[in-house]
Amino acid sequence: MSAELRDEELERSFREAYRRPVPMPPLDEPALLSALAAERPPASSAGRPRWTGGGFMLSVPFAAAAALLLVLAGVLGGMALERRVTPTTPDSAQLIQFALVAPSASHVAVVGDFNGWDPRATPMRKLPSGATWTAAISVPEGRYAYAFVVDGRTWMPDPTAPLAPGDGFGHDSSVLVVPPGRSAL
Amino acid sequence: MRTIGRIAPALALLLVAALALLLVAPLAHADLDPRLKSRLDAETATAVSQIVAQAQASGLPTEPLVDKALEGASKKASGPRIVAAVGQYALALAGARDALGRESRETEIVVGAGALLAGVTADSLAGLRAALPGRSLVVPLVVMADLLARRVPAPTASNAILAASRAGVRDVELLKLRARVEEDIRGGMPPGTSAMMRGRALLEPGGPLLGPQSRPRPSAP
Numbered sequence: 558m559s560a561e562l563r564d565e566e567l568e569r570s571f572r573e574a575y576r577r578p579v580p581m582p583p584l585d586e587p588a589l590l591s592a593l594a595a596e597r598p599p600a601s602s603a604g605r606p607r608w609t610g611g612g613f614m615l616s617v618p619f620a621a622a623a624a625l626l627l628v629l630a631g632v633l634g635g636m637a638l639e640r641r642v643t644p645t646t647p648d649s650a651q652l653i654q655f656a657l658v659a660p661s662a663s664h665v666a667v668v669g670d671f672n673g674w675d676p677r678a679t680p681m682r683k684l685p686s687g688a689t690w691t692a693a694i695s696v697p698e699g700r701y702a703y704a705f706v707v708d709g710r711t712w713m714p715d716p717t718a719p720l721a722p723g724d725g726f727g728h729d730s731s732v733l734v735v736p737p738g739r740s741a742l
Numbered sequence: 743m744r745t746i747g748r749i750a751p752a753l754a755l756l757l758v759a760a761l762a763l764l765l766v767a768p769l770a771h772a773d774l775d776p777r778l779k780s781r782l783d784a785e786t787a788t789a790v791s792q793i794v795a796q797a798q799a800s801g802l803p804t805e806p807l808v809d810k811a812l813e814g815a816s817k818k819a820s821g822p823r824i825v826a827a828v829g830q831y832a833l834a835l836a837g838a839r840d841a842l843g844r845e846s847r848e849t850e851i852v853v854g855a856g857a858l859l860a861g862v863t864a865d866s867l868a869g870l871r872a873a874l875p876g877r878s879l880v881v882p883l884v885v886m887a888d889l890l891a892r893r894v895p896a897p898t899a900s901n902a903i904l905a906a907s908r909a910g911v912r913d914v915e916l917l918k919l920r921a922r923v924e925e926d927i928r929g930g931m932p933p934g935t936s937a938m939m940r941g942r943a944l945l946e947p948g949g950p951l952l953g954p955q956s957r958p959r960p961s962a963p
Contacts, residue, residue, distance in 0.1 A: 722860030
């Protein structure tokens with residue numbers, strides 16, 4: 558006989574043994590109920606629910622306090638990191654004048670590395686002559702890519718400045734270099 | 743009651759894990775540059791931040807990478823395209839620093855990265871550095887990248903700028919060269935022809951772009 562068959566035989570015998578009715582004493586219901594009523598809950602859990610398991614114990618107030626501390630640490634840590642990554646502006650900035658001849662445009666903005674490429678950051682003003690748009694921005698030393706946005710949809714490089722290499726997004730840009738303490742290119 | 747007693751520790755651990763997540767999530771979010779957070783979707787901002795963090799750990803300039811991501815956002819590029827552009831830029835910054843030397847200024851590395859992205863070879867960058875030790879390479883590299891952006895073949899642009907720089911041509915004259923090439927191209931001349939012709943003219947004594955103070959000096963050996 559194989560080991561598997563022996564196991565099956567053994568299992569069947571166990572099943573039959575446990576399924577046999579077991580004689581029980583008659584239930585004295587009133588006595589049982591009065592015994593239960595006399596039972597008192599353990600003092601440690603009275604009015605203070607706890608989670609327990611082996612040596613581990615965590616009360617609700619403790620968990621709440623820990624949660625509060627964790628959230629507080631997260632908020633403070635976040636604020637600290639927020640301050641750390643905030644960009645700073647060097648003092649050695651130069652005023653750079655941008656100009657674009659666009660007589661038929663109704664709105665022109667200059668965007669670039671110096672203003673986060675935000676078309677709302679630096680709108681240009683139309684000169685009384687009616688053809689040229691200008692804007693002046695204080696820009697620190699460095700190399701900047703920039704472009705003009707005409708009427709909110711047409712991107713164009715500065716025709717008077719060096720071209721920046723492919724921007725990776727399908728629009729040409731120009732390059733502005735602000736050397737330390739000298740006029741920009 | 744026994745069942746509750748068994749699962750209570752697990753629930754407690756679950757609660758602590760959830761609280762830990764609550765703690766970590768704001769920290770991870772706060773680690774992002776606020777400009778990226780406000781302009782990019784969360785997935786793109788996180789991917790860009792990882793590239794920026796790697797660049798920072800390698801000692802590379804990081805502001806240009808953030809600017810590149812913001813540029814992509816303004817140009818309404820997709821998230822993957824922005825991440826790809828920022829990644830390429832980070833690689834170019836590393837390549838430029840390797841070619842130009844670790845002592846190079848940040849602006850030189852940024853301009854060098856632009857030149858590499860335009861098609862200038864790392865050897866050309868290294869050659870330029872070797873030809874001009876101690877001199878700023880910003881203008882020569884900006885002009886080189888501009889010529890490539892105007893479809894001047896890379897070897898022609900590199901040779902023209904390298905020869906002019908070796909001959910001691912000043913930055914202002916290199917910028918004039920760029921403007922002349924642009925005019926020529928607008929007038930219908932092939933970009934390569936214009937760059938070659940203007941480069942040679944720059945090196946001729948008494949040429950149209952040379953002033954009395956910028957006579958070419960003998961080439962470095």
